[in-house]
Amino acid sequence: MSKEPDRLFAQPLEQVPDFVFNEAVVQVFPDMIKRSVPGYPTIVENLGVLAARFAQPNTALYDLGASLGAVTQALRRHVRADGCQVIAVDNSAAMVERCRQYLTAQDSMFQELLPVQVLEADILTLALQPASVVAMNFTLQFIAPEQRLELLGCIRQALLPGGALILSEKLRFEDEEQQLLLNELHLDFKRANGYSELEIAQKRSAIEHVMKPDTLQTHEQRLLAAGFSKVVPWFQCLNFASLIALP
Template identity: 35%
Template structure:
């Protein structure tokens, strides 16, 4: 499928970042150009997850956006699975549903607030660059809900942007990420505009804060399966 180019921040912004129709229309390109090794990490998660899944298992993607993760999972397994994507953006749900139909895979996309929606009895729950958009006051409650919604031996995959406690290192990592985005074709103006739009919307934690949050919810065997600079993916198990 052809993906329109992300030019959302090529003009002055008038509001905070939100997942509206304008963003949804270019979101696949935005991910591929803004998140380092996005496709490779997604495929790694799927290749690991497939080994733990059985027929009829329920897999839920929180903040499923345009549905890429669940669609790729459906394409890469012969097992009959219950695939559910939850997103509160009507524009994202519309595009995800259209994309799943185009690829001929069965995925149920639900427009809902995952803080309120019931996704209990899940074998696996995925949150790729989603938790960082949840207000810190509600974040631990969400992670506990995720833990409680998993069956025993269930799996949680979480990708997040990180900060570090070392201020100098944190600045270096941010600068390296900006260099990456320039290499991916974003102008300094676009980078600055997006940074301003995300101010107080995307609130990252440190590596240790994320791990502690997972432990506090009850998760065991927490591992980092991917990391590039200030991006990381965690896998955690319910025992």
């Protein structure tokens, strides 16, 4: 299981292709996400702690857009409720293959972890079992905007009373000055983590058509429209935030 430094955009590309979660990204993903998303390690670790409060016996805990299963691993470490199963879902074959390897490694290192199933599937067409926890850690932003409300509605229907959706996203801001400042500070975060101006610019071109952040207000209104009763932001670092949505 190679964990290489992210140099994917270090060399000048004649044309920057749209970002895809392929084998090349899988190889560098842990390094890429840590150096690109301020607060990521804090969010992942605390997602396990938060989930433990909402998890109920004999229910499913979903990690939608699981990538390499960082959130799944945190759920398995922190949740103690009897009879729960973690279901990690991703539609990238390369991610799913490596995710399964990481989880097998976790099994060999810890005892009494929750059972886990890793599905290679599109979260837009997956039928969800009754769930007490659904985590979407930086996944909704990759779903086409016009499909986001319907997906959240399906998640709301699957959530049991007392459960929660935990949704982490990059945010955009209506206020121009706030958008400019937080964007600049995010670029400073990337520079401080060793990314060059070229890497930053090429990555931006790669994700601009595939990753479409919403404002906090859009998230809140859409979650309420999807049938959630309450939205509680619990974390923000620069332009990255995480919300708890209660059914």
